[in-house]
Amino acid sequence: MRWIVTGAHGMLGQDLVALLRGRGDDVTGADRDTVDITDESAVAAAVRGHDVVVNCAAWTDVDAAESHEGDAFAVNATGPxxxxxxxxxxxxxxxQIxxxxxxxxxAAEPYAEDAPAAPRSAYGRTKLAGEWAVRAEAPDHLIVRTAWLYGAGGACFPRTIARLAAERGGLDVIADQVGQPTWTRDLADLVVRLVDAGxxxxxxxxxxSGRTSWHGFAQAVVGAAGMDPDVVRETTSDVYVRPAPRPAFSVLGHAALRTPGVVPIGDWRERWAVAFDEVLAGRVAAPGA
Known part of the structure; x- marks a missing residue:
């Protein structure tokens, strides 16, 4: 099976390419330097000859998307x-990620896969448009929604928190936004298992699985870094006013995985216990390795 991964230099793309190459698959890692996903002829040439296309490329600057929605739409909707x-x-x-x-x-309960979409930001609108576009263009598609990603292959919340806690001796972190911290290596594995399962x-x-707040995740990070978790203090999102609204509740349900018999990713705290050494050290196999 031949794979092509766009956005291969991002956190998720790096882990996915490393996983596929590690198990002996034929994989092409593409990034914006090699394939412009908004260029139809370039995309057609790149995809030709592959069996699976995984699009990890995205405009992910949530705040900048508010003032550059057209640019974000080009990457998040036209590209897909x-x-x-x-x-x-x-x-x-x-x-499509x-x-x-x-x-x-x-919401107060995990969002089901078929729950009504109602994005509140330009980023959310453009990503939803990308979902619609993929569903309209390709009957053979998997749309995989994720959230609160962290990994060794780039800047992420745990590495930032560990650094700031060490530099400042204490910090305030939002406690009124709830979600599911997700290791990019686990997401890469889930994508492969979905494809393998047909x-x-x-x-x-x-x-x-599970849930926590940014504050709870930050405490787990600081503890893993060998510091006292109590140096992380609670604050609220209204203290940090930003251009794009953040979802207060980002917990997603996993019921659809039962149909192909794919086991969901484990509890976030258990997975963090496995991930933290690699993530905080920033070690990951390069896409070209």
Whole structure:
């Protein structure tokens, strides 16, 4: 099976390419320096000859998207549309990575895969448009929503928190936003397992199980870094006013995974206990390795 991974230099892309190469798969790692996903001819040429397309590329600057929604739309919606079209024409399956931001964040129970989408930000709107485009262009698709990603291959919440706690001796972290911290290596593994299982086309949620707040996650990070978790103090989101609204509740349900018999990612705290040494050290296999 031949794979192409776009956004291969991002946190998730690095882990996915490393996982596929580690098990002996034929994989092409593509990034914006090699394939412009908004260029139809470039996308068609890149996808041709592959069996699976995994789109990890995205405009992820949530705040900048508020003032540059057209640019974000080009990457988050037009790009996936062109990739999905090329995948269909090549007879390939496409996996589109999406986000919790397609929901309004006002729920009290985990969002089901078929829950109504109601994005509150430009980022969420453009990612939802990308989902629609993939579904319209490619019948053979998997849309995998995720949230609160961290990994060794780039800047992420745990590495920032560990550094700031060491530098300042204490810090305030938001306690009124709840979600599921998810290791990019676990998400990469879930994507591969979905494809290997021949999962039916549709929407799936790729987050760790359980839930916590940013404050709770920060305490776990600081403790793993050998510091006192109590140096992390609680604060609220209204203290940090930002251009784009953040979902207050980003907990996603995993019921759809039962259909292909794919086991959800384990509890976030158990997975963090496995991940933290690698993540805080920033060690990951390079996509070209």
């Amino acid at each position: 549309q062109l990739l999905a079209r090329a995948a269909r024409e090549a007879g390939a399956r496409i996996v 999406s986000t919790d931001y397609v929901f309004d964040g006002a 999962a039916p086309s549709g929407r799936y949620h790729g987050t760790a």
